[in-house]
Amino acid sequence: MKKILIIEDDLLISSLVQFRLKKDGYDTVLVKDGNAGITAIDTETLDLIITDVMMPFKNGIEIIHHARKTKPEVPIIVLSSLGEEEKIVLEAFNLGVSDFIPKPFNPNELAIRVKRILKS
Amino acid sequence: MxxxxxxxxxxxxxxxxxxxxxxxxxxxxxxxxxxxxxxxxxxxxxxxxxxxxxxxxxxxxxxxxxxxxxxxxxxxxxxxxxxxxxxxxxxxxxxxxxxxxxxxxxxxxxxxxxxxxxxxxxxxxEPTVAGDSNGKDLISLASRNKYSPFLKGTYAYFSEIKIFAVSLVILLFFIFAFSMILFMLIFKARRNQKEKLLVLYDEQIVAPLSEILFEKTLEELESLSDEELNGYFPAKQLKKPFYVQVLVERILALNKTMKGDFKLMLKALYKRLDLDKSSLKKLKSSKWDTVVTGLVEVNEMDLTEAIYAVKQHINSPNFYVRSQAVATILTLSDSVDLSFLRDQTFPLSRWQQMNYLRIIKFLHTTRELHIEMLFDSRNQSIRLFGYKLVRVIGRVDLLETLEEKSGSVTEEEKIEIIKTFEYLGVPAHTELINGSLKSENIALVSVAAKAAGAIGDATSAKIICELLNKAPEFRLKMVLLNSLQNLDAAVYNQFINESENPEVMRISMHLSDSLLQDV
Structure with missing residues (x-):
């Protein structure tokens, strides 16, 4: 079973994403802040990381930096609001994230993108 | 030793x-x-x-x-x-x-x-005082008696007003301090309890909400019986105001984050859980913040049945209620025009103008809003907003109406109308620009001169030269010279050649310098 790490400080969104991905048969790890995200990247065996950008303690860019150093083979999807973080998102793409999904988003669309990335 | x-x-x-x-x-x-x-x-x-x-x-x-x-x-x-x-x-x-x-x-x-x-x-x-000792040696007799105060106990205490006042202040201080501590403890306990409840309700809400959104279709959700729905959200919990508040907040937050069919599902669920009734109830509250919350909920969840109740707040004396009511009406109603805004008596703030503009900009392509209604408002700030709207959403078809109005409007409105003509690059009636150039109002002259550079005529150039000869203040002189240069280069060069004013020469050099002309 593929394991996906979800790093999102909004409990409601993270729970919905988790619910949707579990429905597709993925194993999920849910964390609420940047520090916990980095710990999970170091300790878990992951197939995909879904991360928000604006989060407590460490932002999404720092997490992407860390993931690229320690687990460069794991694909990353950024889930964030493009309007307020356009510059950061461009930086994330430069760091080699696999996809970017702006909020508001459709969880079904996210599930399709996850499936596509994990297949490839 | x-x-x-x-x-x-x-x-x-x-x-x-x-x-x-x-x-x-x-x-x-x-x-x-x-x-x-x-x-x-x-x-x-x-x-x-x-x-x-x-x-x-x-x-x-x-x-x-x-x-x-x-x-x-x-x-x-x-x-x-x-x-x-x-x-x-x-x-x-x-x-x-x-x-x-x-x-x-x-x-x-x-x-x-x-x-x-x-x-x-x-x-x-105790010395025995003889009955006939009166008047003999009272002082020595008195010295043999033990002293005891005339006023004793509490009466003596209260007779000393200063001590009483100080004691009262100390007592009040302690009462106040204890009350504050008690209040803080109660407040903190309640807050802690609320936070615990929030976490608990979040846990209770997230799971059924996810299940309904991902497991049911819109039709299935709408056909759910009350018993089935209470299986997800217990009726007992729905009677608790804080649970309802958390549920409403979560649905609204999801509505902002989600798109596609999920939005429709959330709105359907909102109505199936009778949360729309709670929103409508808030509109009748005497507390302005509750009314604003209700208006936001009505707006976010597209509760069109609440339009009549929302209209009641359009002319509310409370700034926030009024602003939110107008924004809600603009968003909700498919048929409403701007007549309700025309009749507003309160002046529009810049923040309100920006807020309404954002909505109108989005709506005007799909709906006939009758912006021209705003030109007839008795409220000057509404009329000014109308002129700005023509400019921002590019309603060139309304410029003729504006030109007709310009003869009977205030100088402040003339400034907005001229700015609109200049922005849209449409030549205005010469009287509007040229007449304004002759005004005593420096701000109006300045705006008219700037517009004349783009949409003026030969008369405008002549008036600008006349104004320059009257030696206006430096900033206006700079605007006039710049406009004249844009309007008619030949007249501008002739004026510069004939002028002996060192300030005019300096401005001319500045304007002709390719590096400085936009500074």
Whole structure:
């Protein structure tokens, strides 16, 4: 079973994403802040990381930096609001994230993108 | 040895000090021996003090003549001793002495006086005040009485207003401090309880919400029976206001984050759970913040049935209620035009204008809003907003109406109308620009001059030259020269060549410099 790490400080969104991905048969790890995200990247065996950008303690860019150093083979999807973080998102793409999904988003669309990335 | 000497010296010093203290306390109670004798006569029996009659050889005499049963010739009070002495003298012509016995030991008169004085000082005996002593020596009599305050206990306390006031302030301070601590404790306890409940309700809400959104279709959700729905969200919980509040907040937050069919699902769920009724109820609240919350909920969840209730708040005296009501009406209604805005009596703030503009900009392509209605408003800020709307959403078709209006509007409105013509690049009626150039209002002249550079004519150039010859202030001079340059380069060059004003030359050099012309 593929394991996906979800790093999102909004409990409601993270729970919905988790619910949707579990429905597709993925194993999920849910964390609420940047520090916990980095710990999970170091300790878990992951197939995909879904991360928000604006989060407590460490932002999404720092997490992407860390993931690229320690687990460069794991694909990353950024889930964030493009309007307020356009510059950061461009930086994330430069760091080699696999996809970017702006909020508001459709969880079904996210599930399709996850499936596509994990297949490839 | 030295230590012993030191101890002895300290002890001696202590004794001297102690003695001084004692001596210092020895205020004479009796002025002389006569007053002491009088005191003994009047006092009667004194504890530890006895008397007896003795002859010159100090042998005591029994009073058999008076038939008194005296033990060893001793009497307890001085008056009796005196009477015995007189009686012996009268009967036997035998003069006897009175001997003073303190605890049965013979003592001198002076020692007895000292002993009685100590008793009085220590309060061991109370002096007997004779009935006829009034007016004799009240001060000495008073000094023999123990002091006790006239007002005692609580009455004495309250009679001293300063102490009472200070005590009252201290008491109030403590009451206030305790009340504050109590209030903070209660507040903190309630907040903690609310936070715990929030976490609990979040857990209770997230799971069923996810299940409904991902497991059901819109049709299935709408056809759910009340019992089935209560399986997800218990009816008992839905009666709790805080649970309902958390549920509403979560649905609204999801509505903002989600897109596609999920939005429709959330709106359908909102109505199935009767949360729309709670939103409508909020619109009737007397608290403005609750009304605003209700308006936001109505707006977010597209509760079109609430339009009538929302309209009631359009002219609310509260700024936030009014702003949110207008924004909600604009978003919700498919048929509403801007007539409700035209009739507003309160001035529009910049923030409100920006807010309404954002909505109108989005709506005007799909709906006929009748922006021209705003030009007829009695409220100047609404009219100004109307002119700005024409400019921002590019309603060129309304420029003719604006031009017609321009003859009868205030100078502030003329400025907005001219800005609109200039922005859209459409030549205005020459009277609007040229007439404004002749105004006394510097701001209007400045705007008209700037517009003349883009949409002016030959008359405008002539008026600008006339204005420049009147030597206006520097900033206006700069605007006029810049406009003239844009409007007619030949006239501008001719004016510069003919001008001898060093300021005009400086501005001209600035404008002709390719690096500085936009600075």
């Amino acid at each position: 030295k230590v012993k000497n030191a101890v002895a010296l300290v002890s001696l010093l202590f004794l001297i000090i102690k003695t001084d203290i004692v001596l210092g306390q020895d205020e004479p109670v009796f002025a002389d021996s006569v007053s002491f004798a009088n005191f003994l006569k009047s006092q009667g029996k004194i504890p530890g003090l006895q008397f007896r009659l003795v002859d010159s050889s100090k042998a005591y005499i029994l009073d058999s003549a008076l038939n008194r049963s005296l033990q060893s010739g001793i009497v307890r009070d001085f008056a009796t001793a005196l009477r015995l002495k007189d009686s012996v003298l009268r009967s036997y012509e035998y003069d006897l002495e009175i001997q003073y016995l303190i605890y049965s030991d013979p003592n001198t008169f002076k020692a007895t006086q000292e002993y009685v004085s100590n008793l009085l000082r220590n309060g061991d005996i």
